[in-house]
Structure formats: structure tokens, C-alpha cells
Amino acid sequence: MKRLAAVVALLGLATATAACSGGSTNSSGGSGGGGGLFTTVDVLKPGLDASGPANPWAPKGNSFLGYNAMKLGWVKNHLTDPNQFYPGIAASWEIAPDNSSITVHIQPNAKWSDGKPVTAEDVKLSLGLASTTGSTAFAVTPGAAGVASDVQVVDDKTVKVSQDMKNPSMKFARGIMDNWVVPAHVWSSLLPADFWDKLKAARETGADADKAREEVLAIGQKVLAFAPPKDVSAGPFTLERVNPGEALLVKNKNFYNAANVAPAQVKLLNYNGNEQIWNYLSAGKLDQAGFTAMPTDVMTRIKNAPGSSVIRGFSPVAVGMGFNQSKKPYDNVHVRRGLAYLIDRDQVTKVASPEGGTPAVTTSGIHQKPAQEWIGSELASLNPYKHDVAKAEEEFKAAGLKKTGGKWTLADGKPWKLTMHAPAPFSDWISAEENIKSQLIAGGVDAEVVTVADYPVYLEELSAGKYDIGLWLMALGPAPYDIFQRLYGVSNGWTNVAGKVAHSAPGKGGNWMGSAEEIDVEGVGKVNPGELTAKLNAATPEQAKPIMAQLAKTANQDLPAIQLWDYVNTQFTNTSRFTGWPEQDSDLLRLNAGVWIQLGLIKAKQ
Numbered sequence: 001m002k003r004l005a006a007v008v009a010l011l012g013l014a015t016a017t018a019a020c021s022g023g024s025t026n027s028s029g030g031s032g033g034g035g036g037l038f039t040t041v042d043v044l045k046p047g048l049d050a051s052g053p054a055n056p057w058a059p060k061g062n063s064f065l066g067y068n069a070m071k072l073g074w075v076k077n078h079l080t081d082p083n084q085f086y087p088g089i090a091a092s093w094e095i096a097p098d099n100s101s102i103t104v105h106i107q108p109n110a111k112w113s114d115g116k117p118v119t120a121e122d123v124k125l126s127l128g129l130a131s132t133t134g135s136t137a138f139a140v141t142p143g144a145a146g147v148a149s150d151v152q153v154v155d156d157k158t159v160k161v162s163q164d165m166k167n168p169s170m171k172f173a174r175g176i177m178d179n180w181v182v183p184a185h186v187w188s189s190l191l192p193a194d195f196w197d198k199l200k201a202a203r204e205t206g207a208d209a210d211k212a213r214e215e216v217l218a219i220g221q222k223v224l225a226f227a228p229p230k231d232v233s234a235g236p237f238t239l240e241r242v243n244p245g246e247a248l249l250v251k252n253k254n255f256y257n258a259a260n261v262a263p264a265q266v267k268l269l270n271y272n273g274n275e276q277i278w279n280y281l282s283a284g285k286l287d288q289a290g291f292t293a294m295p296t297d298v299m300t301r302i303k304n305a306p307g308s309s310v311i312r313g314f315s316p317v318a319v320g321m322g323f324n325q326s327k328k329p330y331d332n333v334h335v336r337r338g339l340a341y342l343i344d345r346d347q348v349t350k351v352a353s354p355e356g357g358t359p360a361v362t363t364s365g366i367h368q369k370p371a372q373e374w375i376g377s378e379l380a381s382l383n384p385y386k387h388d389v390a391k392a393e394e395e396f397k398a399a400g401l402k403k404t405g406g407k408w409t410l411a412d413g414k415p416w417k418l419t420m421h422a423p424a425p426f427s428d429w430i431s432a433e434e435n436i437k438s439q440l441i442a443g444g445v446d447a448e449v450v451t452v453a454d455y456p457v458y459l460e461e462l463s464a465g466k467y468d469i470g471l472w473l474m475a476l477g478p479a480p481y482d483i484f485q486r487l488y489g490v491s492n493g494w495t496n497v498a499g500k501v502a503h504s505a506p507g508k509g510g511n512w513m514g515s516a517e518e519i520d521v522e523g524v525g526k527v528n529p530g531e532l533t534a535k536l537n538a539a540t541p542e543q544a545k546p547i548m549a550q551l552a553k554t555a556n557q558d559l560p561a562i563q564l565w566d567y568v569n570t571q572f573t574n575t576s577r578f579t580g581w582p583e584q585d586s587d588l589l590r591l592n593a594g595v596w597i598q599l600g601l602i603k604a605k606q
Contacts, residue, residue: 036263036264036265036577036604037263037264037265037266037267038262038263038265038266038267038287038288038577038578038593038597038602039266039267039268039269039285039286039287040266040267040268040269040286040287040288040289040593041268041269041271041277041280041286041289041290042064042065042268042592043277043289043290043291043292044065045060045064046271046272046273046425047270047271047272048062048242048243048244048245048246048247048268048270049061049062050242050243050244052242053225053226053227053228054068054227054228054230054231054233054239055223055224055226055227055228056069056180056182057129057133057180057223057224057226058224058225058226059224062231062239062242062247063231063239064239064247064249064268064594065592065594065595066235066236066591066592066593066594066595066596066597066598067235067236067237067249067266067268067594067597068231068233068235068237068238068239068249068252069180069233069235070088070089070180070181070233070234070235071088071089071177071178071179071180071181072088072089072090072093072104072123072176072177072178072179072181073085073086073087073088073089073090073093073177073178074086074087074088074591074595075174075177075178075590075591076587077313077314077315077316077478077569077587077588077589077590077591078478078587079314079316079369079370079373079477079478080370080373080374080477080478080480080541081478081541082170082171082174082477082478082479082482083095083170083171083173083174083177085174085177086588086591086595086599087107087599088177088181089106089107089110089118089123089181089234090104090105090106090107090177091105091106091107091108092105093105093173093177095173098165099163099168099169099170099172099173100162100163100165100168101160101161101162101163102160102161102172102173102176102177103154103158103159103160103161104123104158104159104160104161104176104177105157105158106118106119106120106123106157106158106159107256108157108256109256110234110256111234111254111255111256112183112232112233112234112254113231113232113233113234113238113252113254113255114183114232114254115254116183116185117156118181118183118234119156119157119184120153120154120155120156120157120158120159121153121184122181122182122183122184123159123181124151124153124159125182125184125187125188125191126179126180126181126182126184126187127148127151127161127176127179128151128191128195128196128199129180129182129187129190129191129223130179130180131199131216132216132217132219132220132223133220133223133224134220135175135179136175137161137172137175137176137179138175138179138199140199140202140203140213140216140217141203141497142203142204142205142209142497142498143166143167143203143497143498143499143500144167144203144497144498145167145168145169145496145499145537145538146163146167146168146169146171146172146175146537147163147164147167147203148161148162148163148164148172148175148176149162149163149164149165150162151196161176164203166498166499167498167499167538168537168538169481169537169538170479170480170481170537170538170539170540171479171481171482174479181234182232183232183234186228186232187226187228190219190222190223190226191219192219195216195219198212198215198216199212199216202215202216233252234252234255234256235252235255235594235598236251236252236255236257236258236261236594236597236598237249237250237251237252237255237265237266237594238250238252244270245269245270246267246268246269246270247267247268248265248266248267249265249266249267249268250264250265251263251264251265255598257598257599257600260599260600261597261598261600262578262580262597262602262603262604263578263597263602263604266594266597269285269286273425274292274293274294274427277289277292278292278294278298278301278302281302281305281308281572282298282301282302282305283305284305284306284307284308284574284576286572286574287573287574287577287578287593288571288572288573288574288581288593289571289572290571290572290592291315291356291567291569291570291571292570292572293352293353293356293426293427293428294355294356295354296354296355299354299355302572305574306576307574307575307576307577308572308573308574309572309573309574309575309581310355310570310571310572310573311570311571311572311573311581311582311583311584311586311589312568312569312570312571312584312585312589313568313569313571313582313584313585313586313587313589313590314367314369314568314569314585314587314589314590315367315566315567315568315569315590316367316370316475316476316477316478316483317367317473317474317475317476317477317566317567318360318367318473318474318475318563318564318565318566318567319353319357319429319432319471319472319473319474319563319564319565319567320363320471320472320473320474320487320561320562320563320564321339321343321420321436321469321471321472321561321562321564322469322470322471322472322474322491322513322560322561323336323468323469323513323559323560323561324465324467324468324469324470324512324513324514325506325513325514325515325560326465326506326507326512326514327468328410329399329401329410329411329416330468330469331514332399332400333557333558333559334395334396334398334399335395335396335399335401336558336559336562337385337395337559338391338392338393338394338395338396338399338401339392339418339440339445339562340363340385340559340562341385341386341387341388341389341391341392341395342387342389342392342439342440342443342445343387343436343439343440343562343564344387344439345359345360345387345564345565346359346387347387347435347439348432348435348436348439348564348565349564349565351431351432351434351435352428352429352431352432352435352565353428353432353565353567355568355570356428356567356568356569356570357428357565357566357567357568358565358566358568359564359565359566360563360564360565360566361379361384362379362382362383362384362385362556362563363382363385363555363556363559363561363562363563364379364382364552364555364556364563365474365475365483365484365486365487365551365552365555365563366475366477366483366548366552367475367477367566367567368566369566370477370478370483371552374480374544374545374548374549374552375545375548375549375552376545378549378552378553379552382552382553382556383556383557385562389443392443396408399411401416403444406444407444407445407446408444408445408446415446416445416446417446417447417448418440418445418446418447418448418468418469419447419448419449419450419467419468419469420433420436420437420447420448420449420450420467420468420469420470420471421449421450421451421452421458421461421462421467421469421470422449422450422451422452422458422470422471423451423452423453423454423455423457423458424451424452424453424454425454425455426455426471429471430449430451432471432564433449433471434449437449458470462512463491463510463512464512465506465507465511465512467512471564472486472491472561473486474486474487474561474563475563475566479536480536480539480541480544480547480548481533481534481536481537483536483548484529484532484533484536484548484551484555485533487513487529487533487551487555487560487561488515488529488530488532488533488551488554488560489530489533490509490510490511491510491511491512491513492511492513492514492515492529492530492560493505493506493508493509493511493513493514493515493517493530494529494530494531494533494534495509496533496534496537499534501528501530501531501534503517503530513560513561515529515558515560516558517530519554519557519558521550521553521554521557521558522553522557523553524550524553524554527550527554529551529554529555532547532550532551532554533551535547536548569589569590571589575605576605577604577605578602578603578604578605579602579603579604579605580596580601580602580603581596581601581602582596582601588601
């Protein structure tokens with residue numbers, strides 16, 4: 001799957017570093033020498049925009065994660081703990097035992113590329129900017145969970161951020177550490193002098209709060225569009241130029257770990273589809289590329305390129321086939337179960353994601369690897385829904401469907417055509433649905449696949465309830481709440497505001513799945529899965545485990561989605577020019593090569 005950013009595009013102002021027509025490499029090597037040129041692609045940003053600003057918040061900006069764009073910390077890919085990090089701008093941190101605060105200590109030698117030191121004021125201003133653009137820990141929604149109530153500058157290199165404990169979240173620390181840091185001396189003009197008072201007022205209720213929220217969000221539009229006159233970075237590189245074909249970054253001599261940054265330059269190549277990345281890799285042009293969906297024959301071709309190497313690790317994401325239960329016959333659980341038995345997940349995965357996925361062992365709502373940690377032996381007790389045509393027919397008959405002339409019809413004898421939607425750029429999703437279509441037709445279910453222009457349109461129309469069935473990313477770990485929020489959150493009718501759970505009827509408030517508000521689960525009893533999911537937001541790991549088990553049983557029995565495959569994080573590297581790549585199954589694999597470089601892992605080949 002091409003990893004497109006699912007955001008509405010917002011054109012920023014042109015920067016002084018943009019729109020250079022030259023494409024040659026700067027042979028001077030930037031500052032500090034090193035191992036020469038490192039070439040890669042940013043899988044988060046297909047299609048470079050030469051006019052985009054050096055702004056990490058801008059959807060089409062030329063600020064590249066880990067290279068010239070820095071965060072307080074880099075989130076570790078832990079199976080169950082969302083609050084573990086590698087150092088970024090923060091050298092160290094202390095999280096209060098009750099998650100009420102986090103104290104961040106800035107790298108003592110951190111400087112901006114213009115030589116000015118990185119200070120606590122830079123961090124405070126950056127957290128303020130984050131609040132204008134909807135950052136989780138700085139949301140302006142009244143009563144939002146995990147929100148920072150106070151940002152205190154302790155000293156020039158220390159910041160303490162406190163959580164509003166009226167509606168706490170176990171991943172509050174993550175919400176703070178996973179924030180961009182930009183220089184106050186470049187960005188400070190965007191925040192008015194009374195900003196922090198305005199932000200506090202915006203989190204209240206009433207007319208004054210509504211006005212304050214409007215003002216804060218209006219500042220956010222300015223933040224998204226802001227174009228610094230030049231790239232001032234605290235990262236290992238700074239942007240030198242960008243054109244439609246590539247972005248060139250040069251080494252920042254003031255980076256706190258510059259002595260261990262091997263490349264003198266980084267070139268990020270433009271691409272508009274998976275095929276271009278395949279060709280770059282096959283030709284040995286890239287030193288590294290992140291996950292890109294591809295068929296087996298393309299993987300073989302890439303592996304045969306001189307120096308080519310593949311590294312795989314855990315990716316806390318799964319793909320599900322989600323049902324709109326307001327559409328018949330998908331409101332009948334026996335139909336959903338029949339489809340689960342009829343679809344061979346092994347075959348789907350082999351066709352759609354042979355190198356980047358493993359067939360789901362069952363539908364639990366959890367990626368199978370962390371599922372062992374969260375629910376243990378309960379995983380083996382779940383119905384695996386192994387491919388079984390006879391059981392599928394039993395379920396269809398239990399739903400009242402009829403089979404005439406080898407084809408299944410609705411209970412009233414009307415034709416049944418199963419329609420699946422997928423975004424056109426996601427090649428693995430389309431391949432999956434085409435394979436499912438073939439399997440269903442062979443099983444007597446008429447089916448079709450409809451493609452949608454792009455991912456943002458797909459999400460908008462899915463949320464509006466326009467589709468019968470769509471593929472849906474689920475099991476997004478490591479936080480328990482995030483894992484099940486995909487099945488029993490807003491998309492299925494439940495919202496968690498100010499610690500109180502409300503439920504919207506199917507077709508209202510983004511509820512496109514339309515599960516029952518209360519489900520009678522065998523061995524558990526009647527449960528409200530949205531309320532159970534909300535409890536995970538503030539639960540400790542030990543408190544979360546029994547809740548996770550109940551939700552896994554609920555998802556397995558009721559099937560709001562059929563879990564098809566669990567992703568594997570497949571990274572491509574080349575050993576011809578650089579060494580020191582992360583090991584197989586390293587938790588660094590969810591972080592990009594810019595982070596690997598700044599941590600000092602990557603070395604020039606001698």
C-alpha cells in the first residue's frame with residue numbers, strides 16, 4: 001500500500017529554498033564531510049511539492065521526519081507500551097507514576113542550524129503551535145482525554161507538562177513526546193501574547209469558549225501555511241533545495257550528534273506510485289526505502305539488485321473488511337460469519353500482501369503478535385473462521401438467504417450483489433478485493449469491486465455511509481484504547497467526550513458500521529463495546545487485559561469487520577554504500593532512516 005497522508009491538502013506559501021531547477025548533487029558534501037550521498041524516498045509523502053514550505057505541519061511541506069524535522073522523542077515500536085521513546089530533542093524524561101505529568105530534559109548540546117541553542121522556550125512555543133493544529137495532547141475540544149493543562153518552563157533546558165486529570169489518558173506522555181519542535185526565533189510571531197490564556201479559555205464551555213476556540217483554530221490555519229524564509233533545523237540535516245524530481249538536504253554541523261552522522265547529504269527522490277519505488281530499488285538507486293506493497297516477482301527482482309537487503313519487523317496494524325450494518329443483508333451476523341468462512345484469508349494475503357503481511361489467525365481486533373501479550377490463552381479459544389464452504393452455507397441459510405441456480409439471493413428472492421470499495425492508489429487493497437470477489441463468485445455470491453480516486457475521498461465517503469463494505473485499518477497499537485477504537489469508536493457510533501461515552505445512531509455522527517449498542521457475548525454476557533473501549537483510555541496494563549479479552553470475544557462473535565491480514569513492516573536497504581542497518585525484528589523499523597542516521601547507527605561503507 002502506498003502510504004498516503006490522509007489529510008486535506010493545504011497549499012503553503014513558497015519558501016526561499018524551493019523551486020530550484022537544478023538536479024545535480026552538491027559535491028561540496030555540505031558541512032562536516034561524512035559518507036557522501038544517502039538516497040531514499042519518503043513513503044509518507046508521494047509527490048514532492050517544489051513550492052511547499054519547510055514546515056512540519058504543512059501537508060505538502062518540505063520538512064522530512066528525522067532528517068530536518070525533529071520531535072521531542074521517537075516512539076518505540078513496543079508491543080504493549082505506548083510511552084517508550086528514543087531520544088530526539090529530549091535527551092531524557094521522567095513520567096509521573098500516575099501519568100499526571102512528564103518532565104522533559106533537552107539535549108544539552110542541541111543547537112539550531114543557525115547556531116542558536118535549543119531552549120525550553122522553543123519547546124513551549126512548539127507545543128503551543130501544536131495545539132492550534134489539533135495535536136492529541138493539545139486538543140481544544142472541551143473535556144478531551146489526555147490534554148495538557150499546563151506547560152511550565154523549569155529552566156533553560158527543562159520543561160514540565162502536566163495532564164488534566166479530569167479525563168486522563170495512559171498515553172499522555174506519548175502525546176507530548178510525539179510533537180514537532182521548531183525555533184521560537186523563527187515561529188514566535190504566529191502566537192499572540194495572550195495565547196495561553198486563550199487556549200485555556202477554549203477548553204471550557206459557553207459562548208466565550210466557542211469564540212476562543214475559533215481564534216485558536218484560526219491561528220492553526222496560519223501555522224499550516226507558514227513559510228519560514230529558510231530551513232532552520234535542529235536535526236541532522238537542513239533543506240538546501242527541492243524541485244519536482246528530488247529534495248536535497250545537507251548535513252547540519254550544529255546537530256548535537258553530528259559527529260556520528262555518516263552521510264554528508266541526503267537526496268529524497270520524487271515518486272507518484274509504487275512502481276517508481278520498485279524501479280528505484282531494482283536499479284540499486286536507493287540506500288533505503290520504507291514499506292511498499294509489491295507482488296512476489298517484483299520482490300525477487302529487487303532482491304537480485306547488487307547490495308539489496310530486506311529487513312522485516314512487527315507492524316501494529318491489520319486490515320479488516322468492514323461492514324456497513326445499516327445495509328442489508330450485512331445487518332445479519334450470520335451473513336457476516338458466512339463471509340468469514342467463505343473467504344480464504346491465506347489466499348487473499350498471498351495475492352495482496354505476500355511480502356508485507358501474514359494471514360490473520362482470526363478476528364480478534366488485535367494484531368496476532370501483541371494479542372498473545374494482551375489476551376494470552378483466550379486467543380486460542382476464539383473462532384478461527386477457517387475457510388469452510390459448508391459452514392458458510394450453514395450461516396447463509398441461518399440468515400434466511402436462498403440459493404437458486406448456484407447463486408445466493410436475499411431472503412425475499414431478490415438478487416444479492418456484494419459491492420466492495422477501495423482507494424485506487426492502494427494496490428494491495430485492490431488486489432485483495434479482486435481476489436475476494438473471485439472467491440465469493442466461486443461460492444455463489446455475486447460481487448464487484450469499485451475503486452475510489454484517492455484515500456481522503458474514500459474515508460469521507462466511507463464515513464458518510466455510502467459504501468456497503470470497505471477495507472479498514474484496524475488493531476492500531478500499541479495503546480489498548482487505540483487498538484479497539486477502530487472497531488468500537490466514532491466509526492461505530494461511540495464518542496468519548498470529557499470521559500463520558502455517547503452513542504450515535506447508524507448513519508449519524510460518522511457511524512458507518514452500525515453495530516448494536518449492546519451485544520450479548522457468549523461467556524461474557526451483555527456488553528456495551530464502546531463503553532468498554534472507553535475504559536481502556538485510562539486503564540493500567542493489568543486493568544486493560546480483561547477488558548481486551550472481552551472486546552476480542554465481542555469482535556470475534558459479532559464481526560463488525562473480518563480481520564484479513566496483519567501487516568509486517570518490510571524495509572528495503574542497500575549495503576553497497578552504507579552499513580549499520582537495524583537488525584531483523586528491531587523496534588527501530590517503525591522509525592525511518594533519518595532517525596537511524598541521527599542515532600548514529602548508519603555508517604559509511606569502508
